[in-house]
Each structure stands twice: as C-alpha cells, then as structure tokens.
Amino acid sequence: xxxxxxxxxxxxxxxxxxxxxxxxxxxxxxxxxxxxxxxxxxxxxxxxxxxxxxxxxxxxxxxxxxxxxxxxxxxxxxxxxxxxxxxxxxxxxxxxxxxxxxxxxxxxxxxxxxxxxxxxxxxxxxxxxxxxxxxxxxxxxxxxxxxxxxxxxxxxxxxxxxxxxxxxxxxxxxxxxxxxxxxxxxxxxxxxxxxxxxxxxxxxxxxxxxxxxxxxxxxxxxxxxxxxxxxxxxxxxxxxxxxxxxxxxxxxxxxxxxxxxxxxxxxxxxxxxxxxxxxxxxxxxxxxxxxxxxxxxxxxxxxxxxxxxxxxxxxxxxxxxxxxxxxxxxxxxxxxxxxxxxxxxxxxxxxxxxxxxxxxxxxxxxxxxxxxxxxxxxxxxxxxxxxxxxxxxxxxxxxxxxxxxxxxxxxxxxxxxxxxxxxxxxxxxxxx
DNA sequence: TCTGGGGTCCTAGGACCC
DNA sequence: TCTGGGGTCCTAGGACCC
Numbered sequence: 001x002x003x004x005x006x007x008x009x010x011x012x013x014x015x016x017x018x019x020x021x022x023x024x025x026x027x028x029x030x031x032x033x034x035x036x037x038x039x040x041x042x043x044x045x046x047x048x049x050x051x052x053x054x055x056x057x058x059x060x061x062x063x064x065x066x067x068x069x070x071x072x073x074x075x076x077x078x079x080x081x082x083x084x085x086x087x088x089x090x091x092x093x094x095x096x097x098x099x100x101x102x103x104x105x106x107x108x109x110x111x112x113x114x115x116x117x118x119x120x121x122x123x124x125x126x127x128x129x130x131x132x133x134x135x136x137x138x139x140x141x142x143x144x145x146x147x148x149x150x151x152x153x154x155x156x157x158x159x160x161x162x163x164x165x166x167x168x169x170x171x172x173x174x175x176x177x178x179x180x181x182x183x184x185x186x187x188x189x190x191x192x193x194x195x196x197x198x199x200x201x202x203x204x205x206x207x208x209x210x211x212x213x214x215x216x217x218x219x220x221x222x223x224x225x226x227x228x229x230x231x232x233x234x235x236x237x238x239x240x241x242x243x244x245x246x247x248x249x250x251x252x253x254x255x256x257x258x259x260x261x262x263x264x265x266x267x268x269x270x271x272x273x274x275x276x277x278x279x280x281x282x283x284x285x286x287x288x289x290x291x292x293x294x295x296x297x298x299x300x301x302x303x304x305x306x307x308x309x310x311x312x313x314x315x316x317x318x319x320x321x322x323x324x325x326x327x328x329x330x331x332x333x334x335x336x337x338x339x340x341x342x343x344x345x346x347x348x349x350x351x352x353x354x355x356x357x358x359x360x361x362x363x364x365x366x367x368x369x370x371x372x373x374x375x376x377x378x379x380x381x382x383x384x385x386x387x388x389x390x391x392x393x394x395x396x397x398x399x400x401x402x403x404x405x406x407x408x409x410x411x412x413x414x415x416x417x418x419x420x421x422x423x424x425x426x427x428x429x430x431x432x
Numbered sequence: 433t434c435t436g437g438g439g440t441c442c443t444a445g446g447a448c449c450c
Numbered sequence: 451t452c453t454g455g456g457g458t459c460c461t462a463g464g465a466c467c468c
Binding site for chain 1: 459460461462463464465466467468
C-alpha cells in the first residue's frame with residue numbers, strides 16, 4: 001500500500017503559521033516577480049481567484065475583497081517543508097519527497113500491524129501539532145490511486161465532512177472512488193489528454209479505467225498511458241523512490257524584473273544563475289557534465305514567434321566549480337544569443353549529474369586547464385562566507401553589475417514576509 | 433506596464449561515428 | 451533496379467507534474 005500526504009494550500013498555510021491573524025482570511029501567494037497567483041487559502045478559492053492567474057488581472061478584485069497578498073518566500077516554505085518531511089520520515093518505513101508539499105509513503109507490510117485509517121489520522125494530527133501545517137492523507141494500492149484517495153479526502157474536508165483521510169483497500173471502495181473523480185482530475189491526465197478523453201465520451205476516472213489498452217497507448221502518450229490504466233485498475237507500476245540520488249538535472253532560471261536587450265545585463269543574469277547552480281550542486285554533493293543555457297523572448301507578445309534559444313555544452317569532466325560553470329555558461333550564452341532581441345528570461349540547466357569526486361573521470365589531456373584542489377578550497381570559502389554574511393556577498397565578477405549600477409535583472413517582490421525560521425534578524429518577536 | 437520555477441519522460445530529425 | 455544496423459550527441463518540442 002502507498003500513502004500520499006499532501007499539505008493543504010501549502011504556501012498560504014506557511015504564511016499563516018507565523019501570522020495567525022490571517023486565519024479565516026483570504027490569503028494568496030504570488031510567484032516570483034509577483035507575476036501569478038500560485039497558492040490560495042480556502043477563502044481565496046471561494047472568491048474565485050484561480051490558480052496561475054496573472055496578478056495584474058486580479059489585483060483590483062483582491063484589493064476590493066480585502067485579500068491578503070504575499071510575495072513568495074521560498075526560504076520559509078522550504079524550511080517548513082523540511083520539518084513536515086522530517087516527521088514523516090520518523091513514522092513511515094520509506095518516504096519519497098515528491099514535491100515541496102507532498103510525499104509518498106511506502107506502507108508495504110503495515111496492513112498486517114496497523115489499522116491504516118487510524119494510523120494515517122494520527123500522522124495527520126501529529127504533523128499539524130508539530131508544524132502547524134494541515135495535511136490530508138490518501139492510502140491505496142498504487143500511487144495513482146493514493147493521489148486519487150487524497151483528492152477525495154481533501155474534497156470531503158472542504159465540505160466539512162470526513163476525517164482528512166481516505167483509505168481505498170478493497171475492490172468496492174476503489175470502484176466507488178473512481179466514479180467520484182472527473183477524468184481531468186486524475187494524476188497524469190493534463191489538458192491535452194482531458195480534451196481527447198472528453199471527445200471520446202470519457203468523463204470519470206472509472207470510465208478511463210475501462211478504456212481499451214490499445215486506445216490508451218495510441219492517445220495517451222504510449223507506454224505512459226498504458227501505465228496509467230494499470231495503476232487505476234489497482235496494479236502498481238511505480239514504487240517509492242526514497243532519496244535524491246536519482247536526481248537527473250538541476251536548473252536555475254528566472255524571469256527578469258523587466259525586459260532586457262543588452263548583452264551585459266543578460267550575461268550578468270546568466271552568471272548569477274550559473275553561480276546559484278554551483279551552490280546547489282555543492283550543497284547536494286553533486287557534479288555536472290552538461291550545461292545548457294537558454295534565453296527567452298516574451299512568449300505573450302504578438303510577434304515574433306520564436307521565443308527560446310539554447311545551447312548545450314559538454315563540460316571538461318564533471319564539475320561543481322562556480323568559476324568553470326560560469327565560464328561555460330557565458331560561452332553558451334554567446335552561442336544562444338541573437339542580437340537585437342528583447343529578452344525576458346534566462347536560465348542555466350545542469351545535466352549528467354553524478355556524485356562529486358566519485359570516479360572523477362578526467363579528459364585525455366588531464367585536467368590541466370581545469371580547477372585544481374585549491375579551487376575546491378576556494379568554493380568552500382565562498383559558500384562559508386555567503387552562508388554567514390548572506391548569499392551574494394562574494395560573487396564572480398561577471399555576476400556583478402558595473403560600478404554604481406543596479407542589477408538590471410533583479411526581480412520584483414513587493415510584499416514578502418520575513419524568513420521567520422531561517423534568519424536570526426527576522427525571527428518572530430514576542431512582546432511581554 | 434504587468435503572465436513563475438523546477439522537475440520528469442518521451443519523440444524526432446540531423447550530424448556524425450563505426 | 452538495388453543502398454544496413456546500431457550507436458551518440460545536439461537541438462527542439464510536447465506533455466505532464468507540483
């Protein structure tokens with residue numbers, strides 16, 4: 001059996017933990033650059049604020065209705081997520097941290113020793129008590145069905161019914177559950193597939209489970225569709241993946257605070273992303289063999305259509321060195337760069353990840369041009385300084401704007417809450 | 433004026449290799 | 451007249467997830 005624990009309205013709930021006056025009020029959290037709505041409290045959902053909606057389109061409505069608006073504060077959400085996941089790891093045999101607010105639990109063998117419904121209820125209560133974050137739990141024989149059970153648990157909770165836990169452990173429960181879920185709400189069915197399914201007259205998860213295998217293979221992405229059907233029918237096709245060793249790629253990408261046309265500005269952003277990517281690698285003990293740089297023009301503009309340009313480079317051996325990564329990134333940018341365009345976004349993506357230092361396969365001519373051991377020391381010093389005095393305190397020169405200039409690429413964040421749990425200067429204050 | 437960021441998996445064509 | 455089979459690397463894009 002699999003469990004799926006999902007935090008309710010996670011970012012909005014995080015904001016509430018340290019600002020209890022927000023309890024009962026409509027709260028939304030915005031994406032970077034205060035661009036889109038990416039999280040909503042139940043009250044905000046009830047007002048009709050949609051997920052992913054551009055902020056500038058709903059700003060007025062929200063001001064009128066007294067909605068509390070927060071810029072995203074990933075430092076806070078990341079730390080709250082770690083607390084939730086840590087607790088789950090204490091109580092479940094194996095945990096897959098599926099996203100910042102969700103985890104799959106491997107409950108194999110537990111059926112014999114526990115009543116899963118009451119066990120899941122206890123977990124739910126404990127997470128709430130220890131972290132302040134509300135969660136729902138779905139339990140079922142496959143991951144896809146556990147997701148579906150979780151959705152039902154949430155649905156019931158919103159209607160003031162149920163315990164926040166749904167367990168599907170026999171055939172009849174499975175059938176009933178499938179009948180209650182619309183096909184577009186099944187995990188793995190996106191907009192495109194939903195349209196095809198509707199056109200074919202398939203409305204519910206139950207009907208989807210009954211379509212022919214050949215049809216699914218043809219219309220739902222080949223083997224992906226076939227697996228989806230299996231899982232809905234109760235045959236597990238995917239296990240719990242415990243740790244991050246399986247990570248295949250890592251990216252740092254950002255929209256600019258405003259559109260950019262000058263090479264120096266975009267290069268500054270790319271160098272900044274490369275440095276952040278290096279930090280992420282070192283924190284996770286990884287090194288990369290491939291680096292991709294991309295830049296994008298405004299995809300919402302009427303013309304011209306092509307909006308993304310990229311270049312991929314093979315690094316000389318796997319590296320986690322910021323200087324090497326930055327050099328490669330700027331070389332990639334030279335290749336991807338089309339002059340005369342207006343860019344709104346840039347990113348650095350690292351692939352071919354391996355454990356740093358493991359095997360350390362060099363090139364034919366050795367790593368004469370590559371960084372030596374002293375550079376490892378330099379990176380450790382860099383990380384230590386930035387950890388202590390704030391990120392960006394020490395940077396490669398390419399990531400620093402010219403003297404007296406501001407970072408042209410800096411993002412907008414007008415209404416950010418404090419880093420309540422990770423910065424001494426921003427801790428909660430208690431007045432007596 | 434203003435439209436996120438970080439992932440996974442799959443497909444496909446061209447260049448090049450043996 | 452007739453033109454193999456099996457790879458890698460690169461670029462690009464589609465579809466899905468949170």
